[in-house]
Amino acid sequence: MLVVASGLAWGAGREKLFGIAWVAFLGMALAGWLGARAPRENAGALVWGYGLASGAMVTSAAVFLLPQAIGQHATYGGFGVALGLLSGFGAHTLGHRLAHLNLPLDRTLAALTAHAVAAGAIIGIIYGNMPDLGPLLGLAIVSHKGPAGYAAVSRYARRGGNWRAILLPAAGVGVAAAASSFLALPASAPVRGVVFGFATGVFLHVAMDFLPECELGSEVHESLAHEGDAHAVLDRLRVHAVASTAVGGLAVFLAWFVVA
DSSP: OHHHHHHHHHHTTOHHHHHHHHHHHHHHHHHHHHHHTOOSOOHHHHHHHHHHHHHHHHHHIIIIIHHHHHHHOHHHHHHHHHHHHHHHHHHHHHHGGGGGSOOSSOHHHHHHHHHHHHHHHHHHHHHHHOTTSOHHHHHHHGGGHHHHHHHHHHHHHHTTOOGGGGHHHHHHHHHHHHHHTTOOOOSOHHHHHHHHHHHHHHHHHHHHHTSOOOSTTSHHHHTOOOOSOOHHHHHHHHHHHHHHHHHHHHHHHHHHHHHO
């Protein structure tokens, strides 16, 4: 399906979407392959992977998406940002209810697939209606797919799963992006402000959700192969968390500065 969707995107002149889709797929697939071979102690890799991705996403959403939303319509764009943030929080929070259901599939990979399709759909709408946007925004937005795939597969593989299951959510970004790119938004400034604001809010929520948390009970803590008091280790990782998010944001600034 990704090959077909990519062909449609390329044939319609959406080369940027084509590149973003395949970067997301290859990055997530490679991260999943590495995650299946990751040692039990992989907290440092998670912190830097999540930190770099979240720093890049926060910066990209603030620099490339937010001005577009406000530029369409300041008030409706602002309402759209709020709607996106609250919707992202609601979907993430209520999504944990799935953990209590007896589903015939891995919950982590199912959630990752749904998230990839949603992100791809928003990326497709953005680039389909604003083809002048550079590829840097899309690449920064899908940058979290690598560490997300790494973390999901490392857990899935320890339960006996095959890392190739990550290929489905990896392809979901490109398939959804190519399909939604043909959806033309109305010329109404309030409508476009809400849509671009909503996309900004959703991506900001995702970015903040990926900020590495070095707390007891967090995913980083669970990935530690450390017995006894883990506070000292987590304190060291907090420094890495701050550094990685700063580097992720700086990387987007430097990339923008070079191509601007």
